[in-house]
Amino acid sequence: MRPRRICCIGAGYVGGPTMAVIADRCPDLTVTVVDLNAARVAAWNDPDLSRLPVYEPGLDAVVGRCRGRNLFFSTAVEQAIAAADMVFLSVNTPTKTRGLGAGQASDLKWVEASARTVAEAATGHTIVVEKSTLPVRTAEAIQAILGSGRPGQSFSVLSNPEFLAEGTAIRDLEEPDRVLIGGADPEAIEALAAIYARWVPQPRILRTNLWSSELSKLTANAFLAQRISSINSIAAFCEATGADVSEVARAIGADTRIGEKFLQAGPGFGGSCFQKDILNLVYLCRHYGLEEVAAYWEQVVRLNTWQQHRIARLVVTRLFGTVTGKRIGLLGFAFKADTNDTRESPAIRIARDLLEEGAQLQIVDPKVSEQQITRDLGLPPGEGEGSWQLASGVEAAASGADALVLVTEWDVFARIHWPAVVAVMRQPAWLFDARGRADETAARAAGLRVWRIGQG
Incomplete structure (x- = not known):
């Protein structure tokens, strides 16, 4: 097996960057990323690379080198599948909101729909890769669906989970700690391994069975999230x-x-994976009768939620017990710096708590749009108690405010000119630095009262 044409179903935060790097490193391969969302595909094809639907440092340069050469974005899903030797499934798997397993189990409707489309459109032998x-054991369901295909078709199913950190995804793809490939077909495994081997050293390409590969991704995210909740629990104790x-x-x-990684106290973890994957792990543990294991991992999520509510309560308490009608500048809305992704962002829960208390939020984020904030808060911008508006910069967010709450660790928030900011705030004014990112000495010197995460 030597794939020449690759199709990726899903043009999101994983599919787009991953396929762009594969196309960049393997110019002899034709890579087509397909999605039913025509607006998203149009954004990937926009001549202005600054308008790509995913913001990731370095992504625009990679796409610019490959797009139109051997990297294509299209809504012609069936056509791309039919032409492909290898199909990646990189679709959304959100947590179920209703029915069996609601609130914990993953909703696999898009995975199933994609597998059925592959079964209908594929020709010859196709390697199907879970991304x-x-x-x-999701691969069992995929294999069952593919097995119902037409005569003349054959499939090999592999698991190749992503281990990307948003904000450093391109670096993570170009210089990965490891590439994990799980499967039962040695020839298919080596076909995929040969693609990665074009730029990844062989010792970093790990081969496992399907189930170990699927579980490794959930476990990696659970362990990383556990470290965040652990250090945040100690931060509260330090205070x-x-x-x-x-x-x-x-x-x-x-x-x-x-080791020193993931020991930075903050407002808790966010993003598309950590909470979703831990809750899915909890659900699966309970399914297999491992109640104590489920309770252990569930506490990681509970403490993360508690941390965000704790920060919001602390803001209210320090502002004389009420924020009703008070302006508060929220610095950052993305779940972390260097991304425009707001999924499960700590800023959402903190903002909702403050809005519930009647605050007037003035939100600034370098990459998150007003439309996205509206969707996340379920509330359009406006005036009055329990409202928010988008600010053009830090000074605008601080205008007339009683406090600033630093939620996302963007570099720009580490370089604030505090005398100018404090001059437009209402006194006495506070800085609540939930990331430990601001220049505390300069902020105090300018006249702010400062609360810093984990500082007694």
């Missing part, structure tokens, strides 16, 4: 006792058995 984050969580993190991170 979406999926529950363990109560007079310790400094940054000093504690530095001390324990120096232990090579622990």
Whole structure:
């Protein structure tokens, strides 16, 4: 097997960047990314690379080199599948909102729909690659669907989970810690491994069975989220006792058995994967009768939610017990810096809590649009108690405000000219730095009262 044409179903945060890097590193392959969302496909094809639907540092340069050469974006799903030797499934797998497993299990309707489309449109032998984050043993369902295809078709199913961190996705793709390929067909596994081997050293390409590959993705996200909840629990303890969580993190991170990564206290984890994958792990553990294991991982999510509510309550408490009618500048809305992704962003829960208390939020984020904030908050911009509006910059967000709440760690928020900002705020004014990102000394010198995450 030596694939020449690749099709990826799903032009989102994973499919688009992953296929762009594959096309860039393998110019002899023809890579087509398909999606039923015509507006999204049009954005990927926009001549202005600054308008790509996914913001990721370095992505515009990669797309610019490949698009129209061997990288294509299209809504012609069946046509691209029929021409492909290898099809990646990179569709959304949100948490179910109703029915069996609601609130925990993954909704696999798009995976099933994609598999059925592949079964109808594929020709000859096709390698089908799970790229979406999926529950363990999802491949069985995909194999069953593909097995109902037409005579003359044959399929090999592989699991190739992504391990991308938004904001560094291009670097993660070009210099991955590991590439994981799970499957039962050695020839198909080596066909996919040969593609990655064009730029990834062989020792970093790991081969496993299907189930180990599917579970490895869930486990990796669960462990990373666990570290975030753990350090945030210690941050709250530091605030109560007079310790400094940054000093504690530095001390324990120096232990090579622990390491320094994911020990930055903050408002909690967000993004498309961590909460969804842990809840899915909880659901699966309960399905297999492992109640104690399920309860253990469920607590990681509960503590994450508690941390966000805690920050909102702290803002209200410090502002004399009420924020009704008060202006509060919210610095950041994306779930982390260097992305426009707001899925499960800590800013959403913090903002909703403050809106419920009657605050007037003035929100600024370098990459998140007013339309996206409207969707996330379920409330259009407006005036009056319990309202929000989009600000053009930090000074605009601070205008007339009693407080600023730093929620996303954008570099621009580390370079704020505090005297100019404080001059437009109502006194006494606060800075609530939930990321430990701002220049605390400069903010205090300019006249702000400062609360910093994990600082007693």
